[in-house]
Amino acid sequence: MTAIPLAIADPGPSFTEVFGCVLQRDLKLASRRRTDALLPLAFFMVAISLFPLGVGPEPGMLRDMAPGIVWVCALLASMLSVSSLFAGDHADGSLEQMLLAPQPALALALAKCCAHWLLTGLPLIVASPLVGLLFGMSGPALTALVFGLILGTPILSLLGALGAALTLGLRSGGMLLILIVLPLATPALIFGAGAVGTVEAGLSASGHFSLLGALLIATALGAPLATAAALRISTE
Amino acid sequence: MTTSKLRLYSFAAPSRFYALAGWLIPLCWLATLGFVAAGLYIGFFVAPTDATQGEAYRIIFIHVPAAWMSMLLYLVMAFWAGIGWAFNARMASMLARAIAPTGAMFTFLALWTGAFWGKPTWGTWWVWDARLTTELILLFLYLGYIALVNAIDDVRRADQAGALLALVGSINVPVIYFSVKWWNTLHQGATISLTAAPKMADTMLTSMLLMTLACWAYAFAVVFTRARAIAVERDAHAGWVAELAKRTIKS
Numbered sequence: 008m009t010a011i012p013l014a015i016a017d018p019g020p021s022f023t024e025v026f027g028c029v030l031q032r033d034l035k036l037a038s039r040r041r042t043d044a045l046l047p048l049a050f051f052m053v054a055i056s057l058f059p060l061g062v063g064p065e066p067g068m069l070r071d072m073a074p075g076i077v078w079v080c081a082l083l084a085s086m087l088s089v090s091s092l093f094a095g096d097h098a099d100g101s102l103e104q105m106l107l108a109p110q111p112a113l114a115l116a117l118a119k120c121c122a123h124w125l126l127t128g129l130p131l132i133v134a135s136p137l138v139g140l141l142f143g144m145s146g147p148a149l150t151a152l153v154f155g156l157i158l159g160t161p162i163l164s165l166l167g168a169l170g171a172a173l174t175l176g177l178r179s180g181g182m183l184l185i186l187i188v189l190p191l192a193t194p195a196l197i198f199g200a201g202a203v204g205t206v207e208a209g210l211s212a213s214g215h216f217s218l219l220g221a222l223l224i225a226t227a228l229g230a231p232l233a234t235a236a237a238l239r240i241s242t243e
Numbered sequence: 244m245t246t247s248k249l250r251l252y253s254f255a256a257p258s259r260f261y262a263l264a265g266w267l268i269p270l271c272w273l274a275t276l277g278f279v280a281a282g283l284y285i286g287f288f289v290a291p292t293d294a295t296q297g298e299a300y301r302i303i304f305i306h307v308p309a310a311w312m313s314m315l316l317y318l319v320m321a322f323w324a325g326i327g328w329a330f331n332a333r334m335a336s337m338l339a340r341a342i343a344p345t346g347a348m349f350t351f352l353a354l355w356t357g358a359f360w361g362k363p364t365w366g367t368w369w370v371w372d373a374r375l376t377t378e379l380i381l382l383f384l385y386l387g388y389i390a391l392v393n394a395i396d397d398v399r400r401a402d403q404a405g406a407l408l409a410l411v412g413s414i415n416v417p418v419i420y421f422s423v424k425w426w427n428t429l430h431q432g433a434t435i436s437l438t439a440a441p442k443m444a445d446t447m448l449t450s451m452l453l454m455t456l457a458c459w460a461y462a463f464a465v466v467f468t469r470a471r472a473i474a475v476e477r478d479a480h481a482g483w484v485a486e487l488a489k490r491t492i493k494s
Contacts, residue, residue, distance in 0.1 A: 169411070173391060173404045173407065173408060174391070174394070177394045177395060178394065179394060180394075183387075183390055183391060183394055186383070186386065186387045186390055187387040187390075187391060187408060189383070190380045190383040190384050190387065190412075190415075190419070191411065191412070191415050193380060193419055193422065193423070194415075194418050194419055194422035197422045197423065197425070197426040198422065201425075201426055218422075222418075229411075229414075233407060233411055236407060237404065237407055240400055240403040240404050240407065241400065241404065243399070243400060
């Protein structure tokens with residue numbers, strides 16, 4: 008019988024297990040509060056339908072403006088919903104417990120971003136062709152819009168999570184978050200909406216998609232680390 | 244006290260920084276006045292009238308230095324904020340917070356003078372040019388930083404959160420610049436090109452550089468004054484502030 012070392016450092020759950028647990032938990036929480044989960048999509052649709060009322064029903068102009076409108080509304084819907092990403096866990100103290108765990112906060116930050124994207128970005132992407140049809144966009148332009156959103160909405164979730172971590176528990180956190188994150192999100196907006204414009208002009212949008220993809224990779228590598236650091240700063 | 248070598252770290256202590264800055268501020272103001280006087284004299288009386296833009300071009304003497312300062316100060320702010328966060332150096336964090344309003348002021352000044360310059364030469368107050376748009380976004384970045392650090396009551400958290408935001412922002416500024424530049428060339432053909440400006444007369448350049456030095460000196464003076472105020476406010480209960488108060492009352 009071999010001697011059992013007394014102090015085996017229990018490695019605990021691995022990075023991917025923590026990631027999976029947090030993601031599953033957030034999705035389950037959302038499924039219990041279905042109305043809350045649908046609010047970003049509802050906001051997106053309502054905000055978009057205000058534009059024709061504001062600028063007039065002229066089809067040509069609406070078609071030109073559609074990609075920009077969809078992108079700006081997606082940006083706002085993401086930012087408004089992301090402020091509650093850590094708020095609940097922060098209020099009941101579970102966030103601090105998760106940060107106290109030996110697993111890196113990076114797994115937590117990544118899982119939260121993924122959950123936010125699945126709950127907000129994905130529904131927006133699914134709804135965007137419908138919006139494009141409302142604005143009379145052509146088939147290729149619609150494809151470019153959807154593809155751009157697939158690459159771009161994760162960037163919004165990643166940056167939004169950073170803003171949410173920085174403004175955790177502050178009095179006017181929601182407004183502040185938007186002020187902080189919107190300037191950082193301008194490149195995604197430019198390339199996402201620009202891709203549709205180039206397709207409509209009869210050119211290939213592959214350059215835009217490459218840049219959007221590069222932005223996504225850079226943000227995915229950098230933002231969760233910053234979010235983890237921001238969570239530590241905010242809960243100290 | 245026996246070391247004759249100047250140790251720069253010693254000024255990381257708010258009390259010593261306070262004394263040093265107090266000594267430097269009058270010098271900075273003196274330099275500001277001198278450079279402004281020289282720069283404006285050359286700018287208004289020596290530099291020739293521009294062949295194409297007439298007298299309106301003279302706004303360049305404040306516009307370009309302000310734009311340079313706005314970008315430089317953001318980097319300086321991010322640098323000191325980062326130092327303050329990484330090494331827990333309180334004075335560095337205070338310096339970063341003292342820089343932010345001056346940086347925002349220069350950004351606003353660059354935009355404002357740009358609008359005044361644009362009206363007579365381009366015929367419009369504003370163009371969605373890559374430089375203008377980036378400068379506007381830079382102003383938003385400054386405002387976001389100031390709003391964030393002011394919204395957090397806990398000083399330590401405010402400094403660290405601000406540092407993180409400033410560092411993320413400084414990484415983003417080049418990305419924003421290039422994306423805006425590309426967006427601009429795609430959507431509207433290059434209407435105005437600032438980069439292909441004709442060669443400048445030497446006197447114009449001299450005046451612009453003198454004004455830049457004036458802006459530097461002004462920024463130092465204002466930032467030191469503000470940093471001193473922040474240091475006294477934060478260390479209100481520390482011994483050196485009490486001594487300072489005693490000395491001020493006596494004299």
